[in-house]
Amino acid sequence: MRDVTPQSRFTVRSRLLGGGVALWCLAMAAPAAAQVTSAPPPADGAATPAEPAEPTDSDIIVTGIRNTIETSIATKRNENAIVDVLTSSDIGDLPALSIGEAIQTITGATSHQEKGGATEISLRGLGSFLSATTFNGREASNGSGDRAVNFNQFPSELVSGIKIYKSQQANIIEGGVAGTIELETLRPLDYGKRSLQAEVKGNYNPYQDKIRGQGAWGWRGTASYVDQFNLGSLGDIGIAIGVQRNQVNNPEETYAAGSTYYACNPLVVSTGTCAQVTRQQGAAGAAFYLAPNSATFRQITEQDKRDAIIGSLQWKPDPTVDINLDVQYSKRNYSEDRHDLTIAETAYSLRNVVYDDQHRLVSATGSSSIDTVGNYLTRSEEYLGGGGSMNWKATDRLTLSTDVSYSQTKRRTLQRTVRLRTDPFDVNNVRTAINNQRIPFTYDTSGGFATNITLDPRFNVNDWSLFSDDARLRRDDEYKQDTIFASRIDAAYEFEGLLKKIEVGGRYSRRRYLNINDLVEITQDDRTVDQRVNNACRTAFPQAGYLKDAPGQSITSWATFDTLCQFRGYLGTEDPGIGADTRAVDNADVTEKVWSGYAMGSYEGQLGSTPVRGNFGVRVVQTDVVSLGLRSGLNVITNSDGSVRLVENDNFETQTLTNSYFRALPSINANFDVSDTVVARVAAYRAMSRPAPSDLAAGRTIALEDGTAFTNVADAIGQVVADGSPSLKPIMSWNGDVALEWYPNKDTIVAGTLYYKSFGGGFTPVLIDETFTIGGQDVVVPVTQRQNSAEKSRVYGLELTLSNRFSWLPAPFDGLGAKVSYNYADSNFKNYDIRLGDVVDPTTGVVTPGIIPAANLSGYSKHTGSGQLYYQLKGLSLEAIYTYRSRYYQDFVGGNSQLRYVRPSNLINLRASYDINRNASLRFEALNVFNNPKVTDMPVYGNSRQYHYYGPKYFVGIRVRL
Template identity: 50%
Template sequence: MRRHHRDTPHARVRPSALRTALLCAIWAPLGLTPAFAQEADRGQEPADGNVTELDSVVVSGIRGSIQSSIDHKREASVISDAISSEDIGDLPALSIGEAIETITGASTHREKGGASEISIRGLGPFLGSATFNGREASNGSGDRSVNFNQFPSELINTVAIYKTQRADFIEGGVSGIINMETVKPLDFGKRRIQLEGRAIWADYDDRLDDSAGVGWRGTASYLDQFDLGGAGKLGISLGLQSLESTNPEELFSSSSTWNACDGTQVVPNNANCRQVTSAEVHEGTPFYLIPGSRTYRQFIERDERDAQFAVLQWKPNETLDISLDYQGSRRTYTEQRSDLNFSETMRGVNNRVVDENGVLRYYTGFSTIESTPTYRIRDEKYDGGGLKVEWRPNEAWLLSTDLSYSKTRRSEMDRQVRMRSNGKDIYGVAVPGTDGQRVGYTFDYTRGDIPAIIVDPAFDLDRHENFSAAARARRDETIRENEIRAFRFDGSYFPESGFLTAVKSGVRLSELTYKDIDDRVEINVTDTAAIREANLACRREFPQRDFLSNASGNSITSWAQFDPLCLFEAITGVEDTGLNADTRSIGNRDVTEKTHAAYLMGEFSTEMFGLPVSGNFGVRYVDTAVRSVGLTGALEVVDNPDGTIRLEQTGEFDTLVIESDSKVFLPSVNAAFELRDDLVFRVGLYRAMSRPDPSALGAGRTFVLESGTAFDSVAEAIRSITANGNPRTKPLLSWNADLSLEWYANEDSMLGAAVYYKQFNGGFIPVVLDESFVIDGQDVVVPVVQDATTNEKSDLTGFELTAAHRFSWLPKPLDGLGFKLSYNYADSNFRTHDLRLGDQLDPETGEVTPGIIPPAGIFGLSQQVASGSLYYEIGPLELQAIYKYRTEYYQKFVGGPSQNRYIRDTGVLDFRATYRVNRNLSFSFEGSNLNDEPRYHDMPVRGSLREYNTYGPRYYLGVRYRF
């Protein structure tokens, strides 16, 4: 197949004599001579001392990145898209996640103002696969996506999305594979020392009374090559990054458990609304949807991160290439959050206005009101790397091995204290507007971005004295450990002639382990004197101006706040209670997944229909074995001081082991027809698989869904038990077909169109299993709900468009204008039923009980995803505006089965400007989320607002020096 090559020569520029002398002085004691210095010496002509220097024509910056991306797409053996740069630090994005957002068909879920989970072609992260340097990477979230915050964008050259599969790709990727690549120092071929610093300003930080001011991000990298004489060539690459910043955020939220209540009931002020069954609803009983609580949350957060990269590449001779690489990251963030919590929103729900979907638009109710400060600290450490050896004994053979390791440990610890409303304040004086502990309020979601919750005006939310009851201190810590060990061996044979250009085969062995524990220490205080003393000692003023001022309809802008650490110590008597002595729990997960895979693949180049055609075909075999260890144990009913009850474990446990396995063949065919020198038609046919998240394979049981949940009866408590995973869940399989037509007009211009089809082997439906629990010494059979894959087939069809062009034909200065556009449309009949209110399957009888609410689609599916980039280069100045848009999508909660959640349409505008003073020095200004786009969550049906959060624009001012 004919290839398109650039005609812009790259020439080395001789370093100054002083710099050469300094470098030689540094390396001479080690017996090494920098290759750069050697080349400088060879560039000298001893006869007259003159040196011939060539001017280099190098396209860099935004235009260079787009050119590299076009080249990558054209040269790939599968349908793919990429964002790439010839030099380190030139990816036109603030982070890896935001870089991926600009790739055709890719979209992200935004958390804390940045791009996090990636969806490809409208399919959520669990249907994709992410790799780093071609290897699986662990994370601390419990899923299989890569935590892109671990990897500094300044140290990564290429991010590619492979949208069709090849037999030698790591298994797992119905939607595609995202691969991030760092540069290999010997392949880079030149020295590069680079220092870069960015000042960071979060716009919402200015609203805080204790503003942290300007944050910063600093990056240093060094690449070099050395001639070892008879020992060959050595290349090294080192990179460091440190970051300190803030993530201010404002939020209105609701609990993650939603119920359907009887729409005909008049609810007593001191009772919860009556929940209805699906049978009642289908017999005509009207219903409305309501959560257990609603929350206003105000944040103060500090974020710190340190990352290290290192690569050592050694070529002792022309036949052997040995690479050793390491990546390390340590991220710590602390968060002071203050919640105003309406903790009993199912009580006294009357005067209701309900729409045709069961969404509450208006009602009156009674609830306890809580001021709940929390101090959270998350510490996450990542270590990964590997050893790769490639040996080419002759032109016909290439053998390689890769040994890799990846481990993430995340600890997230909350110290939280609840101060609750009461009929009397801390001095024993009656509090107006209360009915016992509860306060009357009106909920109005008939207008505005968020509901207006209007509290009885006699109750003063800003008066600290009013929060005088049921003090409770909790220390919750979640510890997750994810570890991956893998080995692969690949062999390639290259025939001298014939249809096949290469025959490749290999094996891959991996072991993934995932463990987590959720530990809780809880101390309840009812002594009025102790509560009064803590209340008086730990007050603070509301630390923010204009809280939720951007959300129309908002009615609460402040409330009485307390210092979380002060209040925790005042209640418990210690700064930190530490973990329980026994951290065992029936909710803990311990999963081991072992994979054995083998493949055989042929690459070909021939003519067909009179056209040059190249590609590959092959099959991959994957054998996966899962072993999940859980605990079962007795429960006891414990009375809370406020008159409610909760369930606790007795501390006596039995071990439960569940094993399952799957064996799958994944055939694939890819072909590229060169219709013309500038026109390529690609075909991809393949079968793909996506495994369940490691956390979804747990054998644990969760009996309190969220903090703050309390029950009025044992029956209510028993009903809350749910599975936090299903070890028997099988991989989701699909048959796939892709067609792509790509026109490469020139180095700066391309136009591509692709259509694709996927048929899945099922959807997701809750399964109800009867399990026996010992509660207060009695055997109780409880229906436990867990997610499972159905056998029904579902389909997805879609198309995508990509265009890039630079208007070089326009007169100056307009010839510096250019753009890149991408658009993806996808539609699917895949169904995900709500865990509590959707269809439910009895696995013994096969009977399906119809649900109350409609199912969601497939995780992450936005019917439309688009991104557009307009850039302008004039001399040393580069300007670029990027807009990213996606329509509504279903978003799972990570860590276990949950109810359906929808994220509404979002569109985000970013901007960047770079001024290059010379080839060494440049300055940059960047802004993200300039349009201050909020995020809306609906649950469990569209239009039923669960959460509104907003985090404002963020600005970066940077300087970079390279030599």
């Protein structure tokens, strides 16, 4: 048996971290007591720090990573809520290539990795679906079908600041149980100076160098311009524009088992797919092991190009009016030439089965059809967002503001796939050595996460002629569109005394999510045509050293074909076009309308001798959802013996499902300036996170039983699967936070936050009887879908932040600095496996126990942390960034799938820059330096399902500022 839990490694890491923290605190405390306090200015009305008794370095212009940390510390201190910030006084100075990589250096924030880059962000170890993201205070659309934002969408060079609200306040758009991430673009008049800069970076990917016929080099170029103009009687106007071209490939090698796992009975030796154990049998003690339905080795050759533009215009016609217009646009085009080797029936005729006490399959022998599959995928994704806002100071005390915004993401993915399968005869009609369609294989995971599959040595996996049967061509065209229109109006009135300000406002938004799928499938069984195309479209295996970094691999290459050549050979065209009818049961059409309003008061005064400031208020939210879906049509065919069979037709029934809910979200924040250097914060609030739009799809897919003769229609239906659950309600939580922050000087912060979240329920599978009319007959079939459960759950956690520049060391070591952040979260939330977990009868409330354990919150990690070590001396800046995330459950977009876990990740990135002079600097970045793979498991942790290797990436370039 293997140890799949990295607990011992984490224990060592925790002890080292704890010891380091203690020593660091002592090191900071001594010089902090001796040196003069130079803290950032407090909020209005707060205690004023003591005046310095001797000159400081405040007149020195601080740049680079030190400037970013200092500015972030100052901004955090002055906030009225519990907030973490990453900002810089100069554009282009955020410490990362992408927004995602920048955010994961913020305390409590961690990212999900895709294609070697940071994408979705989780806060406080909780899933991205529990976070809200705003762009200049507005919701942003995406192309995935969930509410998480792909933070690779925009480069960090074009964003001026990132603010994460850990506690809520009433004037923030609802949606963040874990927190709200606010991205800010530059306001050129507020920036106050002219800036013209350009940066070009070359990119080297060692993994791309392994692809035959491909270059390892790419590039990215960024340019920005900021300026201000006085228009005389028309006031002042400022403009800012930034553009980027990113032509950097993302090589990837991967192995993946299928997304369906069977609970197989080890006591029954099957000649077909393994005998399955039901929930009831497993709960009664029946033995079982978990086996995937298939397994695939995948080699990918990719081309990737991205363009991004961010622009803003700020106009102040007079001191009382501030008008801002901004726009963000990005377009990404990429293609993947995929080559798969698929063991199509990994649960077929399994023998010599070894499994562990967690029901994980360790080893077995079996036999399966073997497929070589070519898949040419192209994707275009376009984002357009922006809006306009106006602030008018109507009187000395009254300010009115309004904002109108639009955000739309369009994503189209076209896949053309050709499958060739093994057969007793090769493509030349010669009997093969094995003389069977199914090839014997061994399955072994005893060596670790990398599943090792060994095929019978009589089968030469690199022989093109052995893939001769069941040619299937598929054209899969998917279009997703996510559109958000929103408007808001706000008013603020200022007072004197304890109550400083009252703010009220209202907001309306309309979001529509569309997912349209068109699938054209063509089968080919003419052996003469097979032979001609097979010989014409053969290709050498596209890369060298496939999966050489994964342990124990016996399959390192296989017979591959040119997919577009196969389409031309079989169909006479590379693209047969869309089908005559694009309706499909997995299409989605979800419209969500939200009306919200808030009232919030800000206060500032004294509690005894202690200054106190903060806010209190309530936000009320009404949400209405309409989901349109299709049910597939079936014809009932009566056989000659009187039995029946079902045949799909092109008739669809439209169904409209609705959902509506009202929520009130009270909040209070209190901040106490305990001393010149210490701030204590308390927050209590209620928060909500809505389900993803794709989770609200209304379609139903009817799976038919194998066979052609049944006594009635009900027997012919295997199961009905819900494509989504429109009745899902938002996750609601009551929250409490207590924070203590110490600011001994402008480079230093020591902060800790305790937080607690109480949830109103999780998600659970339910069986709901639905009536389907098939061939004039009403058939009642139980449909499995997810609903909110009545279970209560909670999260409690601890955040720690330590940041210090070692100015107390002698030169030149005083240029050293470091930041460490850590988050611990403990949750008892439960997500049940849709196939093998607990299931509830909503009518009777009876629970049928599942046979595998429930997962926690999607994206929940118990431990997350990051560390930055930097050195800055005159024009030289060096930085190393380490991020850690413990294992987490990751839901599939669209829900209603089996449980998937991501194993712990350890990433190290490096950055360096050198200022040649005041206008030019050399830049260097290295990502994923030690080639940390991403490993996922299903449907229990440790049962390896997939692993990805991306390799490191290196960037080197020059930036010029004028």
